[in-house]
Amino acid sequence: MSTRRLLVIGGAGPSALSIDACRRALLQGRALGLRVTLTAVSAGAPEIRALEDAADELVETDLRDPGQRRAFLDGRDYDLVFGVRDAMQIAVAETAEALGAPGNPVAAVRRAVTKDLARARLREAGLAQPDVALCHGPADALAFLERTAGPWVVKPRSATGSLGVTRLTGAGGLAEALGRLPDPAEFLVETFVPGEEYSVEGVFLDGRPVVLACTAKRKLEGPGFVETGHALPAALPSADERRLTEEVGRALLALGLCSGVFHVEAWLDKDSVVVGETHTRVGGDWIHSMVEWTRPGTGLFGLAYADMLDERPPALRPVRRGAAAVYLTPPPGRVRAVDGWLEASSAPEVLHAELAVGAGGTVPACRSSGDRVGVIVAGAPSGTKEAESSARRLCASVVFTLRDGSRHDGLGRRLPPSDSSTPTGLESC
Known part of the structure; x- marks a missing residue:
């Protein structure tokens, strides 16, 4: 053979x-x-x-x-x-x-990655969706704002990582929102969807979507939607989890997808589930590693490969643990020192940690995922709540001292002035 x-x-x-x-x-x-x-x-x-x-x-x-x-x-x-x-x-x-x-049809993948086409197909299939307009300039956007109720969201037609995504409360903020787009010649404006945001992670087996985890999200406050944390499995009532996963499954099949892995974003409130962006790849922000860690012995990609080869996939392992990723969110500014990172990143519960800024570096304004300066991913045998608590506690133990003398923890909270006039940590790096 x-x-x-x-x-x-x-x-x-x-x-x-x-x-x-x-x-x-x-x-x-x-x-x-x-x-x-x-x-x-x-x-x-x-x-x-x-x-x-x-x-x-x-x-x-x-x-x-x-x-x-x-x-x-x-x-x-x-x-x-x-x-x-x-x-x-x-x-x-x-x-x-x-x-x-074997694989997903080309047309289905093109539809999934093009947000307005995906919305149109889901609406045709009877799924709740926001109103959306494909715009080619400010005039198109203003016309959409005039005929719909706000707030709204301005976003690229095809992009990831919250790049160029802005929450808009009125026409007065449109010019600034368009200025954040990677391509202001073609973009989307859609009505804002309320509710808690989750993502659903899984794999297709025998052409049907099988959910491996629901992921809870944390986001920055403000006009953007940059994600600052993920926790899985999400602590959802069983009825809500069933509503969420069933609607995501309907959406995947309505889009014509049937193979490989998936990562789907959705909003959940007491009245409805609204499916957002659908991806034919694993979730970012270390979600792929957290799914595998919470189900020991599970390989997301191996499951997909076995199915596509028409082999019996390995048995799905049950959820045994919880995991969470928390991104460090100090305020923008030039960094004088970073203290506590080595201790935080080497804690036994840490699955992954990385820091992209040190003394002499600059924390940018956080407008997309690429602006985030660090992350701690933690796991806990007892479950999600402990994992998220550990990740947040470790991020909070990292202290950023900026050139203006202000001090902030890794969660962005301002701290009292230091008793010492000589910063430590990464000052000399």
């Missing part, structure tokens, strides 16, 4: 999160006995070199380009095609289609 082959398209982005997700995808393929080929636009990039040992073959090519895809596939065959990055999901579907390999 010949060795089956897995093609993982696009490698990882430069973040530790993306590298970790791609490494798991590669290694879980090899654990199933698959020969794994990894492609990357730049095979020499540090994030790709960090993954080279986890693949059997590394090829430099951009399979988003039809010409490069045809040249690459000439004489090659793969049983499975996969990718962990948002930017590669259409290429994954197109490559699988060209090979006759």
Whole structure:
């Protein structure tokens, strides 16, 4: 019997999160006995070199380009095609289609990543959705504001990480909101959806969505929607969890998705569930690692691969533990010192910790996920509440001293002046 082959398209982005997700995808393929080929636009990039040992073959090519895809596939065959990055999901579907390999239909993936098209399909299927308008300038947006009730949300047509997303309470803030968009020539304005936000993580088995976790969210206050924390499994009443997961399942099937993994955002209140952005990849912000940690022995990618190969997937492991990720949110400013990080990041309950700013660095205004300066991911055998409490406590123990002399903990709270005139921590780094 010949060795089956897995093609993982696009490698990882430069973040530790993306590298970790791609490494798991590669290694879980090899654990199933698959020969794994990894492609990357730049095979020499540090994030790709960090993954080279986890693949059997590394090829430099951009399979988003039809010409490069045809040249690459000439004489090659793969049983499975996969990718962990948002930017590669259409290429994954197109490559699988060209090979006759299992996967989501190209049209379904295009629909899912294009937010207004997804909203239209969900509304046609009878799911609650906000009003939305595809706009090509301020005039289109103003016309939508005039015919609908606010507040509203201005967002890119296709983007992730809260990039360019702004809550709008009136026409007076429109110019500023448009200025935050990556492409003000084409964008969406939609009516604001109230309720608590969650995400739903899972995998397709036999063409049906199987939920592995519901994730509770924390967000920054203000006009943006930057996520500052995730906790799973979410502490939801069973009736609410059932409403949430059933509506997400309906949405996935209505969009025409049937294969691989999924990460779906949704809002829940006492009256309704409104499904938001739908992704054909695992959740960001370390959600993928937390799902696997809370279900010991579960591999998200291995489950998806086994299903696509028409094999009996490994038995779903039950939830045994809780996990939470909390992002550090000091205020903007130039940093004089950071104290307490080494102690916080080395605590035994920490699953992952990273800090991107130290003495001499600058904390930017937090307008998208990429502006966040650090995270602590914690796990707890006793459950989600303890995990989130631990992550928040550890973040609070980190102290940022800014150049203006003000001191703030990692949760952004202002602290009294220090008794010492000489800061410690990362001052000399």
